Amino acid sequence: MTFTDLNLSTPLLNALEDLGFQTPTPIQSEAFSVVMSGKDVVGIAQTGTGKTYAYMLPILRMLKYSVQDNPRVLVLVPTRELVVQVVEEINKLSTYINVRVTGVYGGTNINTQKQVVAQGLDIVVATPGRLYDLAVSRVLQLKSIQKLVIDEVDVMMDLGFRHQLMNIFDILPQQRQNIMFSATMTEDVESIITEIFKNPLKVSVAKSGTPLENIQQYGHKLPNFYSKVNLLNHLLSDKELYNKTLIFVGNKKMADRLFDRMEQEFPNECSVIHSNKTQNYRLQSIEDFGNGTHRILIATDVMARGLDIDDISHVINVDTPGYPENYMHRIGRTGRAQKEGIALVLTTPAEEEALEDIEALMEMQVEQLDTPEAVEMSTELTPEEEPRVFEINNPHKRPNTEEVGPAFHEKKAKNKKVNLGGSYQREIKKKYKKPKTKGDKTFNLKHKKKKKK
Numbered sequence: 001m002t003f004t005d006l007n008l009s010t011p012l013l014n015a016l017e018d019l020g021f022q023t024p025t026p027i028q029s030e031a032f033s034v035v036m037s038g039k040d041v042v043g044i045a046q047t048g049t050g051k052t053y054a055y056m057l058p059i060l061r062m063l064k065y066s067v068q069d070n071p072r073v074l075v076l077v078p079t080r081e082l083v084v085q086v087v088e089e090i091n092k093l094s095t096y097i098n099v100r101v102t103g104v105y106g107g108t109n110i111n112t113q114k115q116v117v118a119q120g121l122d123i124v125v126a127t128p129g130r131l132y133d134l135a136v137s138r139v140l141q142l143k144s145i146q147k148l149v150i151d152e153v154d155v156m157m158d159l160g161f162r163h164q165l166m167n168i169f170d171i172l173p174q175q176r177q178n179i180m181f182s183a184t185m186t187e188d189v190e191s192i193i194t195e196i197f198k199n200p201l202k203v204s205v206a207k208s209g210t211p212l213e214n215i216q217q218y219g220h221k222l223p224n225f226y227s228k229v230n231l232l233n234h235l236l237s238d239k240e241l242y243n244k245t246l247i248f249v250g251n252k253k254m255a256d257r258l259f260d261r262m263e264q265e266f267p268n269e270c271s272v273i274h275s276n277k278t279q280n281y282r283l284q285s286i287e288d289f290g291n292g293t294h295r296i297l298i299a300t301d302v303m304a305r306g307l308d309i310d311d312i313s314h315v316i317n318v319d320t321p322g323y324p325e326n327y328m329h330r331i332g333r334t335g336r337a338q339k340e341g342i343a344l345v346l347t348t349p350a351e352e353e354a355l356e357d358i359e360a361l362m363e364m365q366v367e368q369l370d371t372p373e374a375v376e377m378s379t380e381l382t383p384e385e386e387p388r389v390f391e392i393n394n395p396h397k398r399p400n401t402e403e404v405g406p407a408f409h410e411k412k413a414k415n416k417k418v419n420l421g422g423s424y425q426r427e428i429k430k431k432y433k434k435p436k437t438k439g440d441k442t443f444n445l446k447h448k449k450k451k452k453k
Contacts, residue, residue, distance in 0.1 A: 006032050009061055011096035019092060025050040026205040027181075032058050035179060040200035042193060043181040046212050047332030049205070051181040052089050055149050059179075060093055069120040070144040076128055076168070077151045078161065080105040080279055081286060085308050086125045086151070099123060104140075106130045107279040114139045128156065128164040135171055145172050150180045153189050162188070169196050183332065184325040211328060211362055215335040219345045219355070219366040224385055226378035228318055228346045229258065233265050234375050235316075235344075236296065244289070244312050247298045248330045250319040252276050257382070258318060259298050266296060274300040301326050308336070316344045320351035324361035 002023055003016050016022075024032075027045035034041050035058035045051055059073055066072070077083055083103040090101050103125040104113045110133060117124075117140050124131070124140070134140035150156075156165060178197050182189060193200060211217070222228050236242050247262075249255045252274045259272040271285035271294045289297040290309045301321065312334040321327045327345070335341030345366060347355050359365055 001029050006057070007036070007061065008057065012057065012060060012093060015093050015095045015097075018095065025054075027051060027203065028054045028057065030205055031055065031181075031203045034201050034203050035059065035177075036062065037201070038177055040178040040197045041180070042197065042200045042202045043179075044185060044202070044204040045181070045183065046205075047183040047329050048212060048334075048336035051151070051183075052086055053093070055151075055179050055181055056090055056093055059147055059149070060090075060097060060099070063099065063122065065098055066122065067120075068144060069118075070141045071121040071124040072144050072146045073123040073149070074131075074142065074145050074147070074172075075123065075125040075149040075151060076131070076156070076165070077125065078127065078156045079302060080107060080127060081282065082151070083125050083127060084283065090123060090125070101125070104130045104134060105279075110134070128161045128168060132164050132168055135168070142168075142172055145176055147177045147179065148172060150178070150192075151182075153180055153182055153192060162192075165192070166195075183328060186325065211331060211364075212335045212341075214339065215331055215341045215343055217331065217343045217345070217366050219347060219368045220371055221347050221349075221352075221368060222371065223377055224348060224380075225254075225257075225318075225382045226380045227375070228348075229261050230378055231346065231371060231375045232258075232262070232316065232318070234372055236262075236266060239295065242314055243295055244292070244309075245296050245314045245316060246289075246309075246312050246333050247296065247316045247318055248321075249298060249300060250321065252300060254319065254382075255298050255300055262296060262298065269294055270296040270298065272298040275302050301330070309333070310336070311339070312336075312341065314342045314344065316346070318346055320345055320347045320354045320358070322354050322357075324354075324358040327358045328361070 003013060003021065006024065006029070008016075027043060027049050031041065031043050031054040035055060041055075043051065043054060045054070063073065075086055077086060083105045087101055087103040090099070094101065099122050100120060101123045102113075102116050102121055104117070105127045106129050110130070113130070113134065114137070117134060126134075131140070135142055150165075156162070178200070180189075180193070180197075180200075220228075220231060222231060232247070236245060247258070249258055255272055255274045259270060262270045271288050273282050273285045277285070285294075285297065286309070288294045315331050315334045317327065317330055321330070331341075331343035334343060345355065345358075355366065
């Protein structure tokens, strides 16, 4: 099957021809007629198989020209980088179509985005947080949305976007087409489908969690983080083989720690990207890696989605991710568009259980390689790897088992006074031997007269 066999318009065919695409991927050919039906759709396919075009081709085919200001198509994605990427792909497909597209995301000036939105849109690509801010400010009206696309919804659940997603669903029109594409299906994703989708049609070209066949997977077992760094230095010294390497780490501290070591070994060849970096820095890092200025890019799991960079030769997992789905999305950055790719996973003894979970999800074993003899096994440990010391006999610390009683001290004399209630009147009577008030004088006079009689 070729794109000409699909019910595409001439402008779309011309755009695909300019891009050099002739044959649709399985998910693109399977999903086209299903999305065109107008019913809710849930698509499952491995990462790197062209899911963006799978939902955008039929949407652009059905989208008619309009001069209205409010957008008719909403695409929700988890990261800023994915917003930029999806907008670029839509612009490529709409080269010969009059379509107004923009992307909105956090980390940039919201007033600038308000000005762009106010000029009128057909398609808006957004992260949930910034979209909701614009909708609440009433600058962005969502009353005309006809099609809602949720891309990588499982990541949105992991990042804590569920509350914002439900708020967005509440302000969208009830009559709309819901479209969702993902590489994995989790319990959170199933709950979203149950809540907002109406009898969805499912398109699945592979079992959830199935890796691409054109990705070769290997593993190394090492004692600690810095031994992994030594192995990386050994492998990456082959610049011809490792000409475009994406390295994934578990968190921001580890990313910065690894970048410092890699920059010393391979100066001016590395970039790093994580959520603490500014948006401009992140985009520049991706651009430098994409155009070949840098051959090594260090990233966290948040960046595992949205990185669609051509010709990545290797993906190296410095840590073995605790969630098997994250591993699937990491290695999916290579072997894209039916090209060959290699993925490596480095595992410490503490991470072996995570590796077993990954292999169970994929229903295959990762081939373990022998570590080269030239790689030194380091004895240096990171703060996270150092054993915790519990001080049992520390004289400066009170044992937790000792019960501490209430504090006690002798009260001062002035604080020992007791409120007897009306003691002032009694003291006056004792002192002056006569009543002080007029009422008492009258009572006493009558009492004396009675006694005399």
